[in-house]
Every structure is written in structure tokens, then in C-alpha cells.
Amino acid sequence: MRLGLHEARSLAVQALVRAGAGDAMAASTADALVEAEAQGLSSHGLSRIGQYAAHLRNGRADGSAVAAVVRSRGGALLVDARCGLAFPACALAVAEAIARAGEFGVSLAGVTNSHHFGVAAHHLVPVARSGMVGLAFGNSPAAMPAAGGKRPIFGTNPIAAVFPRRAGAPLVIDLSLSEVARGKVMVAAKQGKPIPLGWALDREGRPTTDAQAALDGSMLPMGGSKGAMLALVVELLACALTGAAMGFEADSFFVDEGNRPRIGQAFLVIDPAALAGGDAYYARVDALVAVMLADDGVRLPGARRDALAEAALRDGIEIPDALGAQLRKLAGG
């Protein structure tokens, strides 16, 4: 079925409020999920409403939580999400980081006691609008082994970055550190098809082509041990610096019951004016973009999402009928 963005947002807000989210938490969460859906990222879109609503109802997320800055020094600060949904806490962290990067040149905002933060790059939209460079790091429930290991320890631990341009949309990089998304393995398992070697390990830590065995085991990091090392870096930035829970301490987001995940996020914001200066920064970005676009087949990162979002603004979004029905039911319609 097709939904207009406004209607989708209203349904999402109502569903979250009925599940116990405060108005501000429901609004920022709905905005993020509708934006993801509009950009074609349906795995982080409206399909998450049912999951978040269940977490709110089961106490895995506290709908009445109000995130707050609990510690700061100069450019560094820590936001406590207080076990609410992640979006208001991340928005507060990023807004503070932008202000502090303006004053101190660079800022790092950590978020602790947090929850699933959706599409990592979305949190950086206000950073690019402020003419600043931003990076985002988050951990997630354990899915991948350490280098050389057999058991899931790290999450798929997304990394995102935005780089504003003088003219044109910012460059937006956004990736998780698994070789492939777990969703691809789930599709193969449903269809009874094998998966390529290199995607996953089984429960005993052996490489597998059996999709169901992979779901019971662990996903492999991109690029082998290098990807595992990057996942370790993200885990430490997002959790050790913030005092948050590690991936192996958080129950899966994909089940309704479980603990409060208490995972962490970290946002780095840098004002180019404090280093080479804004003019030099923009000139360097333009030079690189020109060389990239001169190579056939290279597309600027973020361009596809932007095009889909523009189309969705005009045409609305297409979602499965079952998801539409679930949304209306959760919204009390």
C-alpha cells in the first residue's frame, strides 16, 4: 500500500504514544523511521515501529525517559538516554556537539544507556547543515566474532560520516561493519537457499553456507580481520568512553522480551574553520568530488538516498499491506 509521508508519520507517532512514549520521543522517533523509509532503507524504517512499541510495552525502553547531559568538559560531553528510545538522546548529543565544536573547534558527544539509533547518518544531518564535518559510531547486540574468534562479541557497529559541500548535497557515508546485512541471510534461510562462504560462521565457529546455521551462529566482518578490528574500535568508542553496555551484554533488538540494551553511541563534530579554514576545506572537497565524478561508474555517496527521499516527498512511500495493517492497528485506527 502507498502512504503519504505525513500520514505515515502520524501513524508512527500514534503507535509510539499508545505504547507509552512521551510526545517528544514519539515525534523524533517517527521522524527518523519515516525518513529511513523515504530513503529506501526499509530495514530501518516503519518495520521498526512494532519492535519499538513492544520494547516500550515490555519495559525494554522507558517511554517517559528524558535524556540529559550528565557530564561535560570543553568539547566533550556525555548524554544519558536513561533507557528511553535513542532518538531524543542522540538529537540532544548532536545539538550540543555542534554548539561546542563552534566554540572549541571539535566536540565528542557520547550517549549511554541507549537503544537502537536507526540509520547512523541521519543524526548527522544537522551537522552538515551547520557547515561542519560529523562522524557517528554506534554499537549493537553481539553479531560478529573478534579477529580469529568463533563467538559473536561485537555488534555490526555502524560508522557514518557527513562532509558538507559549498554547493550540492553533503557527502554522506553510512555503513555497518558486517560483510553483508543479516537480512540477506534471513531471506536465504526463508527461501532454503545457501549463502556464499565468507558471510557467516555457524554456532561452532565454522564457516558455513547454510543460511539457517548462519542465523544460529555469527556474521563475519567486512574485509576479514581488518573489519573485526574496526568493530573493536567502534565498540570501545561507543561503549568504553560512555560507560554503556557492550554488544555481548545487550539482548537482540529483534525479540520483544529481553533486557534494556543500554548500548552506546558517539558523535564527533569538527568545524573546518578551526583547522584549514572553511574556504580551503570546501575547495579540497570540490577537487576530490571532481576527480571522483570523472571516473565512470562512481556515484557520490548519499546521492541515491537523496533521490529516493525526493521521490517519496512527491509520491509517498510503498509499504507491504501487512505492515500498513500492523501500523494502523498499533495506532489504534
Added chain:
Amino acid sequence: MRLGLHEARSLAVQALVRAGAGDAMAASTADALVEAEAQGLSSHGLSRIGQYAAHLRNGRADGSAVAAVVRSRGGALLVDARCGLAFPACALAVAEAIARAGEFGVSLAGVTNSHHFGVAAHHLVPVARSGMVGLAFGNSPAAMPAAGGKRPIFGTNPIAAVFPRRAGAPLVIDLSLSEVARGKVMVAAKQGKPIPLGWALDREGRPTTDAQAALDGSMLPMGGSKGAMLALVVELLACALTGAAMGFEADSFFVDEGNRPRIGQAFLVIDPAALAGGDAYYARVDALVAVMLADDGVRLPGARRDALAEAALRDGIEIPDALGAQLRKLAGG
């Protein structure tokens, strides 16, 4: 032949001074190269002395350059390496970043007009000694295409990180973003052996198993397009923020003639005390390390290098006779 570390360092200093490096530049460069050799990283060790000496003689590096902080605001600063060898400029940037992270919680130090900075993680040793978390990013002459592209645009763009522990050596992560080091392709080419698909493209941008064609083409990033996206992030952090040259603007380090590379580096330093606090940080790191070590086959990153360095301190280092002879000749012995 076997050399004691002290003797190796003396030869390196003499060789660099004879090629035109000032005493301080020669000393910090020699320290870094001997440290790399001692840690088993011979591609970034004494074999570089001949290359650096040629660059100094040919004006690709200015031996009389004195690096300086040319701009700063709060936690952010820019160091101009003034086209000298990179090591004194990086040391200055990191020392400033540690001091500023102590004051402002977080610091980002960029380096512009720089040169090859060797083993990225080495610059972070003083960061870990100060009880702080550090990240290092550097670009290098173009070797890898952008996602979907056919021509080398990005360097292999190393990322390093250090995380101090309450007890025990810091966790040290250090990787370049190519699927494999170019040295492996050079070895295959010399032996006339094929390389696996996925390592490199030929000059026309086609996947190749021909090692010589790969050397004339480009290396592939780790993890496919995700690795290319990370290389883009590093290129922009190390060059756009600092006003440095992009990888495609810098001539190869492996030739004696060429331009001043003027590439860039960026160092991020974070004081855990400004976020969750030192006790919480150390406790979280210990919890993660315990789980990693409980999984058979997992080795802490940095442990192998530490063990080799300890052995080298006792036994000296083993280098090819030809390299030893070259070193003595360059040192005027």
C-alpha cells in the same frame, strides 16, 4: 645481518643527516623506523631510509623544515609540516592534542604539507601513556579506486587507534584500507605467480589475477565498496580539514624523483575522564578484553608487535645484508 637497536638508530640518524635532515628531524625519523623494524614491520622500517634520503636530496622533503602550529581554536589545531619529513610534525601535533584534550576533553590535530608518516599507530604511543584514547588517520599517494570506479584516487589510507588499559599494554589497532598490502602483489610479480581475484584491478579497471597488470593498475579496498567509502572518509579527514594534498595529487613514495607530496594526517585524542570517567572507562575495557580472551583463537591487537619489540630490545634486529650495506654507505661508514 644482525644489528643492535642502538647501532641501527645511529646509522639511520647519520644517513638522514648526511642527506640534509636537521638533527631533530633525523632523530625522530630514525626512532620511528627502528621501532617499526623492531616490531616486525620491515616494510615501514629501515628499508625506508634510502627512500627518505633520496627525497631529502631531491627536494621532495625539506630537511631544514621546522613544523609549527599555524592555527588553533580550543581543542582543534593545524600543524604545518612545511614539507619536511612527517615525524617531527606528527609528534608536535600529538603532543599539542594531548595537552588540549586534557583541557577541553577532546582534541583534533591536523597536519598539512606532510610526507610519509610510517606506522600510523606509533604516533599514538604518547596518547596511551597519558591515559587517553587516540585515533590516527593519514592519506597516501593514490592506489585504490572509489566505489564503482576504475582509476586509483585514494591512498591505502591507514587508520590506527589506541585504547589504554588499567593494567597491561594498550590495545593497538593499525590497518590500511586495501584488501592486501601492495608488497604482496610485488612479491607475486617478481615470482611470476598469479594473484587471487579481488586484490587488484588492471590499468583498464578490470579485475585481474596478473600481478604485473595489478601493479600497473590499482589495489582494491578491503570489503569492497565499504572499504572504498572508509578510504573516502580518511581522505577527507586527513586532507580536506587540513588543506593538504589528496592522494591523486601526490607522486609515489617509491620513486626518488617527484613532487613534494604535501599529504595530510589527523590525530584525534579523547580524555575518558571527560565522558564516562576514567574508572568506568577502564572497567568497560577490562570487561571486553576478558570476553575476547575467553574465545579461543582471539589475540589482543598489538600483542604480537609488543612481543617482537621486546625480543628486538634483547637480541637486536635481523636485516638483509644488502640493506645493511646500503645503510652503512648512506651513513658514510
